Amino acid sequence: xxxxxxxxxxxxxxxxxxxxxxxHIGGELSSGDRWQIPVTEAxxxxxxxxFAFTITRKEDQPEPLMVLNHPLYGPxxxxxxxxxxxxxxxxxxxxxxxxx
Numbered sequence: 001x002x003x004x005x006x007x008x009x010x011x012x013x014x015x016x017x018x019x020x021x022x023x024h025i026g027g028e029l030s031s032g033d034r035w036q037i038p039v040t041e042a043x044x045x046x047x048x049x050x051f052a053f054t055i056t057r058k059e060d061q062p063e064p065l066m067v068l069n070h071p072l073y074g075p076x077x078x079x080x081x082x083x084x085x086x087x088x089x090x091x092x093x094x095x096x097x098x099x100x
Contacts, residue, residue, distance in 0.1 A: 004052045005035065006062060009095040019085050020073045025053065026095060036095075043067050043075050055079055055088050063088060 011024035026036035037045075045051030046067050054062035063079040068086075070076050079088040 002049055002052045004054070006054050006056055007065065007089070007092065009093050010089055011036070011095050017073065018090070019070070019076060022077075022086070022089055024095075025077070025089070039077060042077060046077075053077070055092065057088065057091065065089075 006027050007025045008027035009025075010022045011026070012021045013023050014021060016023075022039055024036050024038050025042055026034060028034050042051060042053060042065075046053065046065065053065040055065060056062045063081055065077045065079055065088075067075050068078050070085075076086050077089060078086040082088050
């Protein structure tokens with residue numbers, strides 16, 4: 001059975017190229033608990049059918065995320081409305097994690 005999650009924020013590594021800079025995606029469960037997963041694990045989960053992710057940019061209109069094999073960056077996450085770059089993910093707020 002596929003587990004579905006709505007992505008609300010991203011974690012970036014600003015030392016990486018723009019479209020590879022998103023290292024994690026995350027959101028909130030209906031219970032109020034937060035979740036966060038590395039993009040590589042999300043890609044594996046989508047490809048295996050274990051996970052499904054959406055982005056809700058417009059009220060009640062979730063956009064499914066899919067995996068695109070980008071010629072320069074390898075597998076990346078994008079919505080079906082994006083071109084060859086993951087613009088939908090780039091518009092999400094950045095979650096800054098604290099080291100302390």
